[in-house]
Amino acid sequence: MSRSALVGNIAAMLQDAGFVVSDRIAIRPKSFDLAARRGEDLLLLKILGNIDAFDGVTGSEMRRLGSYLDATPMVVGLRTRDEDLKPGVVYFRHGVPVLNPDTAMDLFVEGVPPLIYAAPGGLYVSIDGDILSEERQERGWSLGRLAKELGVSRRTVSKYEDGMNASIEVAIQLEEMFDRPFSNPVDVLTGAEEVRDAEPTPDDPAADPDDEHVVSILTQAGFTVHPTSRAPFKAVSEDSGRRKHTNVLTGHSSFTRSAEKRAQIMSSLGEVTRTRSVYFVEEKQKRESVDGTGIVSCDELAAIDDPDEIRDLIRERARDPAEI
Numbered sequence: 001m002s003r004s005a006l007v008g009n010i011a012a013m014l015q016d017a018g019f020v021v022s023d024r025i026a027i028r029p030k031s032f033d034l035a036a037r038r039g040e041d042l043l044l045l046k047i048l049g050n051i052d053a054f055d056g057v058t059g060s061e062m063r064r065l066g067s068y069l070d071a072t073p074m075v076v077g078l079r080t081r082d083e084d085l086k087p088g089v090v091y092f093r094h095g096v097p098v099l100n101p102d103t104a105m106d107l108f109v110e111g112v113p114p115l116i117y118a119a120p121g122g123l124y125v126s127i128d129g130d131i132l133s134e135e136r137q138e139r140g141w142s143l144g145r146l147a148k149e150l151g152v153s154r155r156t157v158s159k160y161e162d163g164m165n166a167s168i169e170v171a172i173q174l175e176e177m178f179d180r181p182f183s184n185p186v187d188v189l190t191g192a193e194e195v196r197d198a199e200p201t202p203d204d205p206a207a208d209p210d211d212e213h214v215v216s217i218l219t220q221a222g223f224t225v226h227p228t229s230r231a232p233f234k235a236v237s238e239d240s241g242r243r244k245h246t247n248v249l250t251g252h253s254s255f256t257r258s259a260e261k262r263a264q265i266m267s268s269l270g271e272v273t274r275t276r277s278v279y280f281v282e283e284k285q286k287r288e289s290v291d292g293t294g295i296v297s298c299d300e301l302a303a304i305d306d307p308d309e310i311r312d313l314i315r316e317r318a319r320d321p322a323e324i
Contacts, residue, residue, distance in 0.1 A: 007047045017108040023268040031061040031230035035272040042071040051077035059094025060202035067201045068236040090117040090186045095199045097192045113185035117195045123168040126184040129161040135178045205229045221307040249277040263290040276318035292319030
């Protein structure tokens with residue numbers, strides 16, 4: 001299956017599951033391919049045939065964007081260089097959860113979350129230690145007795161009951177032994193934080209030198225500007241100076257056909273992420289917006305000293321996602 005067909009299939013699956021899905025991001029650079037929202041659940045999705053193509057720079061950017069936009073970064077893929085991704089298993093690449101299409105279908109369409117995750121050394125599950133302790137005590141078994149049945153140490157059983165995760169082989173043994181499940185589902189929509197290695201959100205990259213004057217003006221106006229390196233927009237600008245915290249997807253360049261296409265994509269993403277989008281251009285334009293993305297010339301921006309006036313100009317030009 002071609003990557004284009006795979007992206008189309010995933011978009012259709014999400015729509016069938018009740019998600020609002022953005023236009024496909026068909027420009028470069030792009031750290032993700034689609035944004036999708038259902039209720040309060042927002043996904044930023046990278047879709048790949050071979051997930052080995054997902055590198056650390058892209059992973060860091062997706063995790064940063066997830067933090068700024070209150071979204072879950074996620075990769076949907078088919079295989080690695082060495083093997084196909086198994087259904088029902090959550091993998092991780094650079095701190096981002098990875099699912100195969102069948103696992104995504106089960107989660108989003110059927111409402112059945114995965115129970116297994118891959119980590120160095122094999123496949124694991126999250127054990128409900130409280131239930132395990134109750135079942136063991138009901139049988140009158142000591143920690144040592146259960147340890148002997150499982151072929152592990154007494155200390156290991158104690159750790160299972162304290163919440164340590166177990167290999168899939170041990171989980172199967174427990175379920176067969178007690179005739180009941182002990183596995184907790186992997187909460188993919190929170191980034192599977194309970195089972196992946198905890199890593200801090202990577203620092204922002206440096207702003208493009210060509211964008212520094214725009215960043216400076218927005219910062220003086222009270223925005224916190226988070227530059228991007230591979231997104232279809234130059235930055236996520238947080239208007240933290242207002243009582244209601246809002247985000248603005250921000251672009252900047254000369255107004256070319258490529259810039260217009262980028263502004264259209266930013267508008268589609270803004271609808272899904274519930275953010276405004278604004279594109280700063282070097283030349284004054286007759287158009288004040290492109291499909292809901294506000295167009296503001298750098299001369300207009302530089303001529304305004306009052307931070308509230310800059311915010312007002314962005315609000316006037318950029319479509320309010322609440323009105324969509």
